[in-house]
Amino acid sequence: MIQPSKTQTIIVYSSAITLGLILLCPVLWLFIMSVSSTKDLTTLPLQWIPEDISFENYIKLIGDVDSTSAESFLYALRNSLIVALSATFLSLCVAIPAAYSLSRLPGKRRKSLLFVAIATFMMPPVALVLPLYSAMASLGLLNTHIALIAVYCGILVPFTTWLLKSNFDAIPIDLDEAPLIDGANRLQIIWHITLPIAKPALGAAALMAVLMAWDEFFYALLFTNDIRAKTLPVAIADFAAGRVADYGLISAAGILATIPPVSMAYFLQKSLVSGLMSGSVKG
Amino acid sequence: MTALSLKNINKSFGEIQVIRDINLDIKPGEFVVFVGPSGCGKSTLLRMIAGLEEISSGEFWIQDRRADQLPASERDIAMVFQSYALYPHMTLAENIGFPLRLGNQPKEIIEKKVQEIASILRLEKFLDRKPGQISGGQRQRVAIGRALARDPKVILLDEPLSNLDAALRLEMRIELAKLHKQLEATMIYVTHDQVEAMTLADRIVILNNGEIAQVGSPLDLYTKPANTFVAEFIGSPKMNLFPASITEGHPGETKINLIGSSSNLMVNKDIEPNNELHLGIRPEHMTPSDEGAIKGIVTSTEQLGSDTYIYFDSETKEQAVARLNGITAIRTGEKISFDASQEHYHLFSPGGDRIN
Numbered sequence: 001m002i003q004p005s006k007t008q009t010i011i012v013y014s015s016a017i018t019l020g021l022i023l024l025c026p027v028l029w030l031f032i033m034s035v036s037s038t039k040d041l042t043t044l045p046l047q048w049i050p051e052d053i054s055f056e057n058y059i060k061l062i063g064d065v066d067s068t069s070a071e072s073f074l075y076a077l078r079n080s081l082i083v084a085l086s087a088t089f090l091s092l093c094v095a096i097p098a099a100y101s102l103s104r105l106p107g108k109r110r111k112s113l114l115f116v117a118i119a120t121f122m123m124p125p126v127a128l129v130l131p132l133y134s135a136m137a138s139l140g141l142l143n144t145h146i147a148l149i150a151v152y153c154g155i156l157v158p159f160t161t162w163l164l165k166s167n168f169d170a171i172p173i174d175l176d177e178a179p180l181i182d183g184a185n186r187l188q189i190i191w192h193i194t195l196p197i198a199k200p201a202l203g204a205a206a207l208m209a210v211l212m213a214w215d216e217f218f219y220a221l222l223f224t225n226d227i228r229a230k231t232l233p234v235a236i237a238d239f240a241a242g243r244v245a246d247y248g249l250i251s252a253a254g255i256l257a258t259i260p261p262v263s264m265a266y267f268l269q270k271s272l273v274s275g276l277m278s279g280s281v282k283g
Numbered sequence: 284m285t286a287l288s289l290k291n292i293n294k295s296f297g298e299i300q301v302i303r304d305i306n307l308d309i310k311p312g313e314f315v316v317f318v319g320p321s322g323c324g325k326s327t328l329l330r331m332i333a334g335l336e337e338i339s340s341g342e343f344w345i346q347d348r349r350a351d352q353l354p355a356s357e358r359d360i361a362m363v364f365q366s367y368a369l370y371p372h373m374t375l376a377e378n379i380g381f382p383l384r385l386g387n388q389p390k391e392i393i394e395k396k397v398q399e400i401a402s403i404l405r406l407e408k409f410l411d412r413k414p415g416q417i418s419g420g421q422r423q424r425v426a427i428g429r430a431l432a433r434d435p436k437v438i439l440l441d442e443p444l445s446n447l448d449a450a451l452r453l454e455m456r457i458e459l460a461k462l463h464k465q466l467e468a469t470m471i472y473v474t475h476d477q478v479e480a481m482t483l484a485d486r487i488v489i490l491n492n493g494e495i496a497q498v499g500s501p502l503d504l505y506t507k508p509a510n511t512f513v514a515e516f517i518g519s520p521k522m523n524l525f526p527a528s529i530t531e532g533h534p535g536e537t538k539i540n541l542i543g544s545s546s547n548l549m550v551n552k553d554i555e556p557n558n559e560l561h562l563g564i565r566p567e568h569m570t571p572s573d574e575g576a577i578k579g580i581v582t583s584t585e586q587l588g589s590d591t592y593i594y595f596d597s598e599t600k601e602q603a604v605a606r607l608n609g610i611t612a613i614r615t616g617e618k619i620s621f622d623a624s625q626e627h628y629h630l631f632s633p634g635g636d637r638i639n
Binding site for chain 2: 172174175177178179180181182183184185188192193196197199
């Protein structure tokens, strides 16, 4: 075994620590803000470490159910969960067979379809928002979950299809032909063979999809106007939109809003570990 | 009665025709081997029988049922893949039982069948392992086990032994032959290895450029190759083909002259006067003789212990080869001459077809 030299070790570790700090600092600062008093946050020079730590902002958001901030936060949390999870579920339902067909079934036109799908993903939202808005308005869907779910599916389907397709491509074609001969139809192949083998990819695709829907701001801002449909990014922005921006409250909402996706990532971590392929075909 | 029959089968990928006009009947219980150099279309033909590849034109029948439009899952044909294609997320028992599970068989029946197959293939101890945790030879057996699960009429094997090492390949070859006797199933086996073909087959189909070069029992192909392609393909080292011409023909006797050589060979046979032909002699039928008609200079020798291969440049043909029993003292650079008895002559027309 080759021993890395001391300088090498130092460089590797210091780079890792720097990267860690860059990534964690904003989160840490967000947390500090969320537990500081407004006074500490507004004095000059800035009080980096708050004098007294208080979780009052958190209580305002989730403890005191009758307050307006709690109402808008909790409704937004519910809306975000409904919208992100349904959009992810629906897009995966479409993307799995689509990715399978793009990866496995013959035909030249099929391939160009994938390019079209990716092209729509590249389009800036500004280009689409007006027609979408008027369509939603005439369907009477503005300020509903369905509007956001539909729009998010439009974003997520091309993305997840592309992600899954490249993963399905990595599965040897023999693992498609063997079940075909064993008597399976295409749906059975997807269910019994392709999906279990592509589980890590499926987990990654689901996680990315939830995150994209969870963070989306632009459409959510334009298509919703009250607590019935407003999602978290919009609700948090609302906290800043009043006459006085309560930075502590905004930060606490931000911290709370990261908890669902982070915990989901934590639980999916196991399925994200690859290496399931070993031993199936020679290699 | 036939198990499978192929009538005027053709296959093209775009402009390129890979299978040309194949006609073949396969009897129930027969062990047929498709053999040929790489790119000859043998795997494509097997995949067409399996239903993984469409048939461009022609008819394919399974017993008395027309099957060229039948999907793979309904052909009742099982296949063992070169790569094994085991399902990595399932245990061996689940792998073997998978075809039965698709057929919605009750659990007890699946379990019983899996146990039965596992005992035939000596896999009982490993049934709850996954494919990643067993050796190459065991994976190969699982792949065969999965093919046996549904008691298929026909089992297709696509170069099943090519990923195993030499010792294991020999062992599996013997096991496969035993298994075929035991199961009495029709098997079609694709290989590029002529030893596998010769040892396993009831009948060998030699393919060249998408066409059948010859069909016959292993010994038929060895003793009576229909053309120069088969003559050179079967047998190792390959048959020597000497360019020759007929100089004189008397009733019941023909004199053959090896081109570039002064010596003549006599054949007690009437052969139509033909200016040119190829005389084929297998290396193992060449015997050293001082007065031999085939003369040359030894360029290299290979000592295998049981045999010695002697490569020599003869007057008619460079790099001819003879195979002598045991160890010999012949050295590179020596002059040497060989004879062969005339029942071992194979005569081919300039086009490559067999004459005698």
